[in-house]
Structures are given as structure tokens and as C-alpha cells.
Amino acid sequence: xxxxxxxxxxxxxxxxxxxxxxxxxxxxxxxxxxxxxxxxxxxxxxxxxxxxxxxxxxxxxxxxxxxxxxxxxxxxxxxxxxxxxxxxxxxxxxxxxxxxxxxxxxxxxxxxxxxxxxxxxxxxxxxxxxxxxxxxxxxxxxxxxxxxxxxxxxxxxxxxxxxxxxxxxxxxxxxxxxxxxxxxxxxxxxxxxxxxxxxxxxxxxxxxxxxxxxxxxxxxxxxxxxxxxxxxxxxxxxxxxxxxxxxxxxxxxxxxxxxxxxxxxxxxxxxxxxxxxxxxxxxxxxxxxxxxxxxxxxxxxxxxxxxxxxxxxxxx
Numbered sequence: 377x378x379x380x381x382x383x384x385x386x387x388x389x390x391x392x393x394x395x396x397x398x399x400x401x402x403x404x405x406x407x408x409x410x411x412x413x414x415x416x417x418x419x420x421x422x423x424x425x426x427x428x429x430x431x432x433x434x435x436x437x438x439x440x441x442x443x444x445x446x447x448x449x450x451x452x453x454x455x456x457x458x459x460x461x462x463x464x465x466x467x468x469x470x471x472x473x474x475x476x477x478x479x480x481x482x483x484x485x486x487x488x489x490x491x492x493x494x495x496x497x498x499x500x501x502x503x504x505x506x507x508x509x510x511x512x513x514x515x516x517x518x519x520x521x522x523x524x525x526x527x528x529x530x531x532x533x534x535x536x537x538x539x540x541x542x543x544x545x546x547x548x549x550x551x552x553x554x555x556x557x558x559x560x561x562x563x564x565x566x567x568x569x570x571x572x573x574x575x576x577x578x579x580x581x582x583x584x585x586x587x588x589x590x591x592x593x594x595x596x597x598x599x600x601x602x603x604x605x606x607x608x609x610x611x612x613x614x615x616x617x618x619x620x621x622x623x624x625x626x627x628x629x630x631x632x633x634x635x636x637x638x639x640x641x642x643x644x645x646x647x648x649x650x651x652x653x654x655x656x657x658x659x660x661x662x663x664x665x666x667x668x669x670x671x672x673x674x675x676x677x678x679x680x681x682x683x684x685x686x687x688x689x690x691x692x
Contacts, residue, residue, distance in 0.1 A: 384406060385405065385406060386403040386404060386405055386406060387403065387404055387406055388401040388402060388403050388404070389402075407519065407521075407522060407523075418522075418523060418524055418525045419452075419453075419523045419524070420451075420452035420453045420520075420523055420524040420525070421450060421452060421524070421525045421526065421544075421545060422446075422449075422450055422451045422452060422453075422524065422525070422526050422527075422528060422544050422545075423451070423452070423453045423454070423455060423516075423520045423523070423524035423526070423527050423528070424446055424451050424453070424454045424455070424527075424528045424530065425455050425512075425513055425516035425517065425520070425527055425528065425529050425530075426454060426455065426456045426457070426530070426531065426532045427457055427507075427509045427512040427513050427516070427531070428457050428459060428483065428506065428507040428508070428509050428512055429456060429457070429458045429459060429460065429461045429465075429532075430459040430460055430461075430486070430491075430493075430507050431460065431493070432460055432461060432462050433460070433461045433462060433465065434461060434462025434463070434464055434465045434588050434589070435465070435532075435533070435588065435589040435590060436462070436464045436465050436468055436587055436588045436589045436680075436685065437584055437587045437588065437589030437590060437591055437676075437680075438532075438533060438589045438590040438591075438592055438646065439465060439468065439532060439589065440468060440587075440589075440676050440679055440680060441591070441592050441593070441672065441676055442532060442533070442534075442535055442592070443472065443477070443478070443679075444672050444675040444676050444679065445535055445665070445668060445672055446535065447477065447675070448543070448668055448671055448672060448675075449535075449536075449537075449538070449543045449544045450543040450544045450545045451528070451544065452477075452524075453477065453478075453479060453520075453523075453524065454472075454477060454478045454479070455478075455479045455481060455516045455519065455520065456469065456478055456479070456480055456481065456532070457481045457483040457512040457515075457516070458480055458481065458482060458483055459483045459484060459485060459486055459491075459507055460486075462588070464587075464588055464683075464685060465588075467683040467684070467685075468679065468680075468683050468685070470683075471679065471682055471683050472679075481512075481515075481516075483507070483508070483512060485504065485507055485508050486507070489502070489503040489504050489508075490502045490503045490504075491503065491504050491505075491506070491507040491508065492504065492505055492506055492507070493506075493507075494506065495623075509623060510621075510622055510623060513529050513621055513622075513623065514620060514621055516529075517529070517613070517615045517618060517621060518615070520615055521615040521616055522616075524615065525614070526544075526548060526612055526613065526614060526615075527612070527613050527614075527615045528544075528610070528611070528612050529610060529611045529612075529613065529621060529623075530563075530610040530611075530643065531610075531645075533645060533646060533647055534565070534610060534643050534644070534645045535643065535644040535645075535665075536563050536610065536612065536641065536643055537641065537642060537643070537644045537664055537665075538640070538641045539638075539639060539640060539641060539642065539664060540639070540640050540641075541641075544612075547640070547641060548561075548612070551634070551636065551640075555632060555634045557631045557632050558631055558632040558633065558634045559613060559614040559616070559617025559618060559629055559630060559631045559632070559633075560611060560612075560613050560614075560617070560618065560626045560629050560631075560632075560633040560634070561611065561612040561613070561633075561634050561635075561636050562609040562610075562611060562633065562634070562635045562636065563609055563610050563611065563612060563636055563641055563642060563643050564601060564607060564609055564635070564636070564638045564642050564643065565601070565607065565608050565609060565610065565642075565643045565645055566598050566599065566600075566601060566638065566642045566643055566644065566645060566662075567598070567599040567601075567645050567647060567649060567650045567651075568592075568595045568596070568597060568598050568599075568644060568645060568646045568647075568662070569595070569597060569599065569647075569648065569649040569659070570590055570595055570646050570647060570648065571648070571649065572595065572597040572656055572659065573594050573595065574593075574594050574595070574596045574597075577594075579591065579593035579594055579666075579669065579673075580594060581673070583677060583686055584676075584680075584686075586685075587680060587685050587686065590646060592644070592646045592665060593665055593666065593669060593673075595646045596661055596662055596663050596665075596666075597656060597659040597660070597661060597662075598659060598660045598661070598662040599649065599650060599651050599654060599659060599660075600659075600660055601638075602651060608623075608624040609624055609625075609635070610624070610643055611626065613626075613629075617629055617630045617631050618630075644662075644664065644665065
């Protein structure tokens with residue numbers, strides 16, 4: 377039976393036909409009901425989709441720095457899929473959620489499947505790749521489709537950083553008119569090895585000494601990507617022009633794709649080295665994050681103090 381002119385608000389999924397009304401079904405709200413939307417009608421200009429916190433992840437300091445950096449760059453919302461995280465990070469995320477900056481999506485996939493703990497299925501076998509990372513990225517993209525002008529698809533230890541613009545808004549206001557039919561922008565990944573520290577210790581701040589995690593301001597040495605090998609990109613997309621994404625590639629989209637030159641925008645990715653044989657002298661010095669330190673540091677201090685990870689005495 378078909379029902380026409382029904383203004384449905386929720387939907388449920390049944391595994392078999394059922395003519396009996398079941399009030400115990402799980403009903404999900406229908407979010408993307410509007411067929412068209414003007415560019416200036418979106419609730420957010422930029423949403424960041426972060427897939428899969430798992431394994432008790434507790435890198436609190438880098439997490440706070442990254443979120444506050446994204447806020448300075450113009451991001452209005454961060455969606456995070458949480459399987460498990462450490463107690464301090466859980467407090468931080470709860471605070472951001474109450475504020476409305478972070479939307480936490482419970483992701484208890486380990487209760488139903490045996491997820492792989494790494495990207496290489498030969499080394500990390502399981503029922504589903506890397507805690508369902510591809511699924512969460514696609515779910516987030518559709519979740520954000522009618523709410524956000526652009527969606528950034530990247531990991532929490534990555535910052536998509538403009539190098540010729542002050543923020544993401546002016547970056548995309550420049551790129552989009554130059555590439556009017558483009559809905560997918562690839563951003564090149566650049567590794568900042570966490571084993572190398574800036575020697576002056578200018579941002580080795582005492583108030584952060586007891587906070588778990590990495591201080592990204594201390595890592596200014598950057599690997600130049602080996603462009604003879606495969607390059608992993610992350611993405612800025614117009615979600616309404618995308619049907620299906622993967623982690624580093626776009627599977628199905630409408631319109632064109634564009635690789636953004638690294639001198640215009642690149643990913644700041646503080647982690648273990650990718651090219652471990654490179655010496656310090658072979659790395660590039662990149663202090664782009666320092667351009668934001670006057671605003672970023674007080675913001676990080678405030679949020680850490682709010683959740684009890686930074687006392688007033690420590691800040692002094």
C-alpha cells in the first residue's frame with residue numbers, strides 16, 4: 377500500500393514485512409527533507425567529521441588544541457564517533473557537547489562485531505575495517521548534508537590548514553569561484569614527526585605539563601611528501617555533490633574534483649614519522665600554527681580549566 381502526501385518525520389527499518397504496527401521499533405528522524413537550499417541558509421559553513429575514537433584514546437592536549445584551532449579557522453561543528461576514549465578526554469568531549477560545538481555519536485560497533493584495529497586487514501583481521509571508519513565518514517556526510525555548506529573529512533590528529541588565507545571561509549571563497557563545478561577538494565597530507573621538538577621550547581608551557589597528550593605547537597619540523605609514492609589526501613567536500621566517500625579517495629560524486637596545491641592548503645599531521653630515515657636537516661621548518669598562538673593558547677587553557685585539567689595556579 378502506498379500513501380501519498382504523507383509528511384513523514386521518522387523512519388524505521390524492518391528486516392521482514394510486518395503488517396502489525398510495532399511501537400517498539402527504533403525510529404530515526406528524517407533530516408534531509410528539503411530538496412534545495414540556498415548557500416546562505418546553512419546552519420554551519422564548515423563541519424568536521426572525525427571517525428572512530430577507540431581503544432581508550434586519551435590524547436587530550438592535542439585534541440583540545442585541534443578543536444580550538446578549527447574553531448579559529450571557522451568550523452562551527454565537529455561530529456565525533458565514539459567507541460571508547462579515556463576518562464580525561466571523555467570529560468573534555470562532554471564539555472564541548474554541552475556547548476554545542478561537538479556532536480558525539482555513540483559507536484559501539486565492538487558490541488556487535490569484531491572490528492579490525494588497523495587499516496591493513498592482513499595485519500589486523502576483523503569483521504569490519506578499522507572500526508567501520510568508512511561507514512562513519514559516509515554517515516557523517518549524510519548527517520551534515522542539509523546543515524553544512526562544506527564538510528571536512530579527516531582524523532582528529534590532522535588539521536586542514538590554509539597557508540595563504542586566514543581561515544577556511546576565505547580559502548573556499550577563493551577556490552570555489554575558480555572551480556565552480558567542483559564539489560571535492562583534495563588536501564595533501566604533511567607529516568610533522570612528533571619525535572622532533574622545536575629547540576627554543578618557546579611553547580613548552582608549564583600549565584600543560586600534567587595534561588595527557590601531545591603539544592602540537594612544539595613540533596615544527598615537516599616531512600616533504602615522497603610524491604613518487606602513493607599520497608594519502610583528506611577532503612573538503614560539498615556534501616550535496618557526493619554520493620559515497622572513502623578515507624583518502626572519493627568513490628562517487630557529482631561534478632569535478634580538484635587537488636589543492638600544498639602552498640595554498642595542506643594538512644598539519646603531528647604523528648610518528650612516515651619517512652623514518654630522514655634526518656632533522658632533511659625536514660622543513662613549518663611554523664604555521666604559531667600564527668594562531670595568541671588566540672589558541674588562551675582558548676585551550678580555558679577549556680582545560682573548565683573540565684578540571686588546568687588549575688588557576690598552573691596557568692599563572
